[in-house]
Amino acid sequence: MKRNIVVSILAGLIVIGLLAGMVGCAPTAPPSEAQYPLHDPLVRFRIATTTSLYDTGLWYHLEPIFEELANVEMDIIYAGTGIALEYGRRGDVDAIIVHDRAREDEFIEEGYGINRRNFAYNFFLIAGPDSDPAGIMGSTATEAFEKIYDGGINDPDTVKFVSRGDDSGTHAKEKLIWSQAGFDYEEVRNSGKWYVEAGKGMGPTLLMADEMQSYVLADISTFLAYNLKSGLGIAPVVEEDPIFLNVYAAIAINPERYPKTKIDIANKLINWLISPEVQGIIGTYGEAEYGRSLFFPIAGCDMPGCPPVEDYTLPVPEYTAE
């Protein structure tokens, strides 16, 4: 009888072990095959993408098309611009999709990235409570930030601002607006409890802003997507300022830094993103669900701050190792 117990413990371990055996086949198990057909030969191509393109479902839409085209298994890692650039610097991904021109330039100058092409754009907006306690309706972005700052200092219980606080592209844009409004960012973030650093992605930050009835800087696509699902109690207050322009870029990781990265596939992806086919998809994506498209094809970008034309019309050259 007692011997049985030892046997039982061992049997338990074996059961765990057998379950463990599943791990090897889990990624190729039949249900997953039905859902995401694996490609043969199995080449894994890995990108890190900014959250807004993922939250809105755009990558869900594009992924299978590119997988079919390039005959690869695409691994998409969801990461804000700050962490996406870090994955790129470490050579952990083959390409990155980001939206912060200044840091992109730095990344390329440092020799980590090549073949940047812009492929889409949209706009940021400032959302806030319907009562608009800081009275920013009708202001420009910088005026609005000044008013929010003044309101927050004077009455921190009614005027609040929730910041991403996570070094993302949206956070970079926020810092840019503060500096254009004549503020020192460090001073702003330490100026009182009205300024809240969420340290979260766009969606959770919007939810926080909703809960706290505060102002928030958001990209329009995540705002719309989140609003549709969760019914936010904050609404866009300031839109249509040239500074709100938000341009998305794809960058390949430099194979001279990291020879194992798949530059050929990265180039293929970049050229595909600027092709008329994908530009068309981007222009209409989300129309049915949200009543307006979430992103604009870069080709129509003709306002101040838009990238030069060759940044999106010129296909990237094939890579040849020296």
Next chain:
Amino acid sequence: MTELWEGLVTAVKLIISLDPEVMEIAGRSLAISATSSAIAALICLPLGAVISFNNFPGKRTLINIVQTLFSLPTVAVGLFVFVLFSSAGPVGGLGIIFTPTVMVIGQVILISPIMLGLTISALSGVDKAITDTAISLGASGFQMAVTVLREARFAVLAGLIMGFGRAISEVGLSMMVGGNIRGFTRTITTAISLETSKGDLELSLALGIILIALALVINLALNRIQQR
């Protein structure tokens, strides 16, 4: 409140309909955590027995260290494993960052202290008379270990279940080293985190309920084995 109810309804629907994506994610969570639990158990059961049955200088300190590591933060382990296995890291050449393999490695590091510490305390809890009797009856070291292990089976199994529970419920590590890649490294916890950030609270709640259901099934199964 409606979200909780909707979440429950969604969970039941997803389970009944055997939604392929949810089943795949749940299966992967289970497979990864079970693998890391099995590996950790294979390391910790013998090691725990060796530490428990032998007296050596610094034993108390060692046990204290192991117990301190119970509270290893998952994100700290995640960061450590990430820096180690990232392409720019010391063993980046293996190219296993953002794969299930590296998630298993991380989880083994995370749960081993718990399994080891609880095995040691389980074995130490066994009445000294039993070891004495076993030795006086001429038991070898291995036979004695088996006898004590048998006596301490409930507590040992509890330790294994604790370890498994920590592995399947952690999110920081899986997110950081696995990358939450759909169809490859996405687990229940990372999916909850993602769906929440996408604003799909009902699906998140449903996945949470499925995770608890999964843990319940595992515990019932292990308890059945234990009570036989």
